[in-house]
Amino acid sequence: MKRKDFIQTIGAVGLATTVSGSLLAAPLTKKGKQIYFHYLLFWLKPSLTEQEIEDFKQFFEGLKKLPYVKNLRYGGPAASTPRPVMDNSFSYNASMEFDSLEDLEAYGKLPGHLALVAKYKPYFDRMMVHDSVYEVK
Structure with a gap:
């Protein structure tokens, strides 16, 4: 072939x-289907120990287990060549996938989600969220 x-x-x-x-x-995936992405950026506190930074990864592992989450990937900034349009100042990012806007919004209200956020909020100074929708063509 x-x-x-x-x-x-x-x-x-x-x-x-x-x-x-x-x-x-x-x-x-059916054409015309919409997929929702929940993109998170975290700036961890500079005072965290190496162990606390390692422990922070459990935040993402916990989120993976929650209902409605279809896919979750996380990591730190790449060592890409610096350029004017790039911002690698964050410590961690995560990208999550959901089947619908309703699922994304229901996930945000889950007691398990709220408990994880409360537990790991002391680890970061700043967090930014971007939600987007993608239509399968």
């Missing part, structure tokens, strides 16, 4: 993931 045909075939059936040596096709 030619590379171009292979890539088109894979695109038509969705992404594939290798799990224990077997190939599983991921379901396709």
Whole structure:
């Protein structure tokens, strides 16, 4: 099979993931469906110890377990070449995915979410949130 045909075939059936040596096709997302993203930026307090910084990661691990969250990834700033449009002043960021605006807003009111925020709020000086919607084309 030619590379171009292979890539088109894979695109038509969705992404594939290798799990224990077997190939599983991921379901396709319907065209016109909207996906909601909740993007968080954190500036940790400079006075935190290395252990406290490591403990802060448990905030994200706790958020992953909450209802409505489809996907959550987190990390620190990359060592990208500085340029005028870049701001790498944050300590951690997280990107979360939700199926609907209703799910995103319900997640924000969950007791588990509120408890995690209260527990880890003393770790950071500043937090910024960006919510966005993406339409599958």
